[in-house]
Every structure is written in structure tokens, then in C-alpha cells.
Amino acid sequence: MAEDPYKVLGVARDATPEAIKKAYRKLARQNHxxxxxxxxxxxxxxxxxxSAHDLLSDPDRRARFDRGEIDAEGQEMPPPRPAGGWRRHADAASGGRYDPNVDLGDFGDVFADLFARQRAAESAPRPGRDMAYQLRVPFLSAVLGATEQLVLPDGRQLSVRIxxxxVSGQSLRLRGQGGPGRNGGPxxxxxIELEVADHPLYRREGFDLHLDLPVTLREAVLGGPVTVPAPTGPLRVTLPAGSDTGRVVRLRGKGVAAEGNRAAGDLLLTLRVMVGKPxxxxxxxxxxxxxxxxxxxREAMGEATP
Amino acid sequence: MMTLELVCARFQGLAPEELRGWVAAGYVRADAEGEALVFQEIDVARIGLILDLRETLALEEEPLALVLSLLDQIYALRRRLGEG
Known part of the structure; x- marks a missing residue:
């Protein structure tokens, strides 16, 4: 969940729109x-x-946030829970599910039930705890998918399908691989929180990959076939003739592999012309x-004007 | 029937670990379905009651157990009176 937008911008809840804008500009300058x-x-x-500025700069949405109608991400908040929901269930015959553990005819001790419950709870099935782990994932495993091994502190090994x-910060949940249950509980x-490593060649943007591709002067001027190191292996690509440095060639479907209904991303080559040795x-x-x-x-730079 | 994750999604500020603790302590009943815990409608209403007691009435854990026990005795008696 997003943080309180007032905290993000470091302004008071009654800050003026100007103060909000000023705080945002300062943060934007420092962190662009x-x-x-x-x-x-x-x-x-x-x-x-x-996103904090988006929310607070719109007077209508800011007012709704202040009233608690929307959260810091702008999502609608659930309406407050009406009290008294329990009574309807408890007065019905099905309320017997929560019958006290003692004979009600015995009014000698209204606390007897409490102690009986505490005893019963000790032998009740108790589910195991969720255990948090961290796993560093090689860049290409996050791009193509892979099965990585995670060694747990107790020496067990878990195969984790990636x-x-x-992306970094994303968590995978492996059912039943946490702490053991007690008294027959599950x-x-x-x-498993993932941390995806960087790659020396590729840069990821969403599901697309970017790669700087050095080309010779001849390849840039004449075009022709070059071999590109794609994530799945070497790939023959024909460059168009007359390609300048900075030209982007898009290889469809050669980025992050497809998963479920999501199509594969693209591999974008940015050409860098290398003049080479004299x-x-x-x-x-x-x-x-x-x-x-x-x-x-350099015409567009206005070199001609003094 | 609702899974633990669904129940936690319904109530803001209810952590799965906490709800498991309530089940373990006997405040809330749950049924085991395979490896998972599932909750009936009455159990979900029970969770709403506990959250009300804790948040609106600011009850700590120990008095909470006592209040739940007394409430259950009162409702059991009410049901018995209703039958009579």
C-alpha cells in the first residue's frame, strides 16, 4: 500500500496547495x-x-482522501462495517458453534468457561507460522523463467519455480513450506521475497529489454546482417542501411518471455556506431x-548564432 | 466458506498471523480443508465482533478473552430462552 501522501511530501495535513506544489517540485528535482x-x-x-502530488493537487480527491473515502493509492475504501453483525448469528440456532464449554445450569462460576477454553485451546490444532525468506534471482532467470534452489536455514532445499x-520485491508463496503446525494443524x-540481479548487457523496462549494440561504421552505413546476443542465444538481425548512433531496432517477442495471458516483451537494440582505430x-x-x-x-543546436 | 486470505482481505488491518493466533486461542473457529483453514459466515461475523471489541472498545487481549466468554454464555442463554 502506498504511504500517506502528506508524509511522502513532508507537508502538514493543512498545507496550502502552493506549499504542496513547492514540496513536490523540490523532491522531483532531487530524485528525477x-x-x-x-x-x-x-x-x-x-x-x-x-503519485502523492497527483492525489493532493486535485482538491476533490484530496478532500476525499482526508475524509478517508479513498486510500493513498486513490482506491475506494470499503464502507465502515456496521456493528451488530455478531448478534444476528449468535441469536440464531447456528450460534451453537460458539457454545460455552461448561454446563450453563451451573451458575456457580461464570469464569469456568474461560479456563476450560484456555485448556482446550492448548490442545487445539494450531497452524504453523509463515516463514519469510529471500532469494537472489539471476537476471536471465527472471527474464526467461527458471527453477532456482533455495537453501533454508535448517538445511532443507526448496525448488522455487520463478x-x-x-521483479525485485515481488514475493512467491510456497504452500505448506513454512513452520510446522501443532496438534495436527496445517x-x-x-x-519468498525475490531480488533480481542486474545484468552487464541488458536493462529491463517492464517486459521489454534494452541492449546497446556497438556496430562498425561499415555496418551503420551499408546495413546488413549482424549477430546479436539475445537472452535465448545469438540471433541474426539485418540492420537497415544508413543507421545513425541512437537508432532503435525492435525485435518483437525477444524480451521477457510470455507467461499465462501476458505476451512476451520486446528486445530493443540501440545502435552505437564505433569508428574504431585510426x-x-x-x-x-x-x-x-x-x-x-x-x-x-548540429544545425538544430543553433550553432550559427553567436 | 472463505479462506484465511479472503477473510484477511475483507477486514482492513487484520494480519493472517493474527487471525491464526485467534483460531489457536479458540476465539474464532475454523474448519480444516486439506491444508488450509476455511471460515463459515458465522466465523467471519465473529472476527468482526473481535475487531470491534479491540478497536472500537479498545480491549486488550486478556479482557477480550473474558468478554468473549461472557458474551457466549449470554447468547447461549438467550438461545435457550428463545426456545422455551
Missing amino acids: PDLNPGKPEAEARFKAAS PPGV PGNAV DAALEAFLRDWKPEHPQNP
Whole structure:
């Protein structure tokens, strides 16, 4: 659940709209993801501040939040529970399910039932506790899906099926793998929090993967087939001719693998033209070369104006 | 019949661990269905009662057990009177 938006922005509950905007701008400046590359915690703070600002900058939604009608994520809150629901059940014949453990004719001790219950509770089936574990998942296992082994503190090994598309912070629940139950109660569950490792080549955005692909000058100018390291293995891709640095080639369905009804993501290649070591023939060619369409790539920067 | 997860989703601020504790202490009854605990409608109403006692009336754990016991005795007597 999202945090209290007032806390996220660090403003009082009666803050003016201007104060809210000011607090948001300050947080946005400090944490904008584009200004903090490689700092996921800054991106998380930025997102939290944005959604808090979204909620509080709309007077109508802010008022509804203050009245408790919607939560910090803007979801409708359930209506308050009416009191007296128990009475309807307890007065019905089915109320016998909660009959006291003593003979009611014996009014000598109204507390006898309490002690009888405490004794009964000690021998009642008691379900086991949920146990929390952490598992570090290799990047490609989270992309393609895999089965990872988790060694528990007691030495047991659990096989954990990782579905494709999991992200850090997500939890998997393994039924019956938690603490043992007592007196015949069911065992608890193992709750496994995942931490997905980074990858030296790929960057994930949702279900798409991004890869910087170095290409030679010849490949960039003439196009043609190149071999790309896709997550599932080497892939032949034909580059279009005349590709500049920064050009993005989308390989459909080569990103995060499909799971259930969700289609596979894409692999996006961003081309990086590598000029390479000095080459006498290339230099000689370029010195004499008269471009067919002379152009200034810095034109849009307004280089001409002093 | 509702599973433990569904019941916890219905009541805000009720943790599964806590509800299991109530079952273990005998405040709430549950039936075992295979490995899972399931709750009848009356059990869900019971949970609502306990939350009311605890949150609205600010009862601590120990007096809560006493109040539940006394309430159960009163309702058992009411049912008996109703039959007569």
C-alpha cells in the first residue's frame, strides 16, 4: 500500500496547495530518474512523490482522501462495517458453534468457561507460522523463467519455480513450506521475497529489454546482417542501411518471455556506431570525399548564432 | 466458506498471523480443508465482533478473552430462552 501522501511530501495535513506544489517540485528535482541514472531508490522516491502530488493537487480527491473515502493509492475504501453483525448469528440456532464449554445450569462460576477454553485451546490444532525468506534471482532467470534452489536455514532445499517477468520485491508463496503446525494443524507457508540481479548487457523496462549494440561504421552505413546476443542465444538481425548512433531496432517477442495471458516483451537494440582505430585508407577517403547531401548535424543546436 | 486470505482481505488491518493466533486461542473457529483453514459466515461475523471489541472498545487481549466468554454464555442463554 502506498504511504500517506502528506508524509511522502513532508507537508502538514493543512498545507496550502502552493506549499504542496513547492514540496513536490523540490523532491522531483532531487530524485528525477533522468537526473539520477543508476539510482533506483531515487526513481522510487520520484514515483512516490508524483503519485502523492497527483492525489493532493486535485482538491476533490484530496478532500476525499482526508475524509478517508479513498486510500493513498486513490482506491475506494470499503464502507465502515456496521456493528451488530455478531448478534444476528449468535441469536440464531447456528450460534451453537460458539457454545460455552461448561454446563450453563451451573451458575456457580461464570469464569469456568474461560479456563476450560484456555485448556482446550492448548490442545487445539494450531497452524504453523509463515516463514519469510529471500532469494537472489539471476537476471536471465527472471527474464526467461527458471527453477532456482533455495537453501533454508535448517538445511532443507526448496525448488522455487520463478515465472518469467518477476521483479525485485515481488514475493512467491510456497504452500505448506513454512513452520510446522501443532496438534495436527496445517503447516504455514514459505513467503519468498525475490531480488533480481542486474545484468552487464541488458536493462529491463517492464517486459521489454534494452541492449546497446556497438556496430562498425561499415555496418551503420551499408546495413546488413549482424549477430546479436539475445537472452535465448545469438540471433541474426539485418540492420537497415544508413543507421545513425541512437537508432532503435525492435525485435518483437525477444524480451521477457510470455507467461499465462501476458505476451512476451520486446528486445530493443540501440545502435552505437564505433569508428574504431585510426585507418589510413578511411582517412584518405574522407579527406577527398564530397558528400552527396552536405549537412550540419548540429544545425538544430543553433550553432550559427553567436 | 472463505479462506484465511479472503477473510484477511475483507477486514482492513487484520494480519493472517493474527487471525491464526485467534483460531489457536479458540476465539474464532475454523474448519480444516486439506491444508488450509476455511471460515463459515458465522466465523467471519465473529472476527468482526473481535475487531470491534479491540478497536472500537479498545480491549486488550486478556479482557477480550473474558468478554468473549461472557458474551457466549449470554447468547447461549438467550438461545435457550428463545426456545422455551
